[in-house]
Amino acid sequence: MPFTLNRRQMLSLAAGSAALAAAGSQTATAAAIPTQARIVIIGAGAGGTALANRLVTRLKGAQITLMDPRVEHLYQPGLSLVAAGLKPADYVVSKTTDWLPDGVTLIAEAAAEIDPEAKFVATTSGQKVAYDFLVVAPGLVLDHDAIDGFDLNMVGENGIGALYAGPKYAAATWKAASKFAEEGGVGLFTRPATEMKCAGAPLKHTFLIEDITRDKGNRGKAEFHYAAPQGSLFGVPIVAEKVRMLFGDRDINAHMKHTLTAIEPGAKRAYMAGAEGSTIEMDYDYIHVIPPQRAPDVIRQSGLSWPDKWTNQGWVECDKGTLQHLRYDTIWALGDVAGVPKGKTAASVKWQVPVVEDGLISAISGRAPTEIYNGYTSCPMITRVGRAMLIEFDYNNNLVPSFPGVIAPLEELWISWLMKEVALKATYNAMLRGRA
Amino acid sequence: MKDMTFGTILAVFEEIFGTGMFWSMVAAALIVTLAYLYVLMRDHSIAWRKFLLAQLSMPVGAVLGVWFVLLMTNSSLNDLGGPVDIIVFLAIAAAGAIGMAILVYTIQSLIRPAAKDRGAQ
């Protein structure tokens, strides 16, 4: 076959590939804006870290301070995999400082007080840090004490799981869950009445343990019960319907309007508040506890919360499109702490970061912001080991698939599983570095 | 996904494999491709005997490609759930097959240049 290339053609081909590689490795950066602004970011988790990495390239001379007492950075979406024995506990753990750019200051302390009038934040040791602009991104707190009779020390023993509490507890959860998958009995999977991060996670855990029990050949000896305070299985109606059908196929019993209030670990009995004040007792051999979730105390005590919404949870009062505080225009909320109707996922953080970045830069350079957050929330809903549904939606409960016509959101797919297992952590890390 | 630019995709791949590993893999692929183009250029034609062996190696490459993906993930062939899964599966197999064919052809040509090959005929 007369397929020939001369030397020049070959060289230009090689040069072309090299140029392509170089173009990709540096993201287009507009000229950095000079400023003396003092920016304080509370929380160096998913949101705070990603934002800091982007701000250092957008601004020149800004004084950026992050506050976070936590030494470890946690890739929380990995906890579901740890609690199903698919990844080791250290899969989710890195160091907070691993991700922070040069040129920012990290104060390894918690914010203990925010004064939005005098514009300063005080740390637990009493250090006062003045700001021109403040971003609150401290995530949320898990209120385990709200479940009577439950204590984190119990996780892993006597059929008790609680994977939200961190890598150690997620691994202990697997210990209890795998015993149940071997021995069978009654599995009881719960979720709280409050807003929560990754509302798909309680379902994922249920599906995964059901699949593993089936895989071990013990499905016949196990019963699966899913108990939730809400009236439907998921906040987005079309997804709720799909989950209802999957529950039917997989013989998982749904108990709606059931709020876990207490457990009796010795007797392996759970107490649920039902509709109209009734108390329902449910016996279990394995129970998965996800506690109520609230904004950290510092937010609630500083008067940044909504006064009339989520009053028992304290999420930050902010505009749902710009995430700017409604009463203090130098404050933005980012991530789980934001008082917006959807969006407590890392995927949402990825969409919120450019919005807060645009809001801050606009305020600094005196122009109107243009970026708006549409409520984008995503949750690769694992339905079995090896399959998931790539569910993405917005404030209006519309499905907003990233790959329309290619990856069907309501279909259980291997490719969606590959995304969760292979691409999600990588995308998360790239986001932390401000590159995604 | 928001802003799925080429830069984002590269960043994600760097995170999957580690920056060093990823760029070494890119470099390896580039070197094999360049070596392939080099032997084509040098020999001024495709050597069909070598091409035959390369073709025979394709199924091995396909199986290796799929095996690698399954090895790296907690999944099995039973998990293929919809048409897109079949397409992804075939794409992985095709990539493995083509990569293998290019590799085998190039190695043969480098070891046994065209002149010798022709001499043997």
Ligand SMILES: Cc1cc2nc3c(=O)[nH]c(=O)nc-3n(C[C@H](O)[C@H](O)[C@H](O)COP(=O)(O)OP(=O)(O)OC[C@H]3O[C@@H](n4cnc5c(N)ncnc54)[C@H](O)[C@@H]3O)c2cc1C
């Ligand atoms: C089990 C589980 C599964 C999940 N699965 C998914 C998923 O599949 N997909 C997905 O997109 N998301 C998922 N998420 C959600 C995702 O992890 C969170 O939405 C995301 O981490 C939120 O980012 P954030 O920055 O708001 O909070 P975080 O990442 O939690 O960071 C908050 C930081 O603030 C610090 N902090 C707290 N209080 C203070 C204070 N007073 N002062 C200073 N610092 C403070 C904390 O130490 C922490 O480092 C999951 C979460 C869990 C728990």
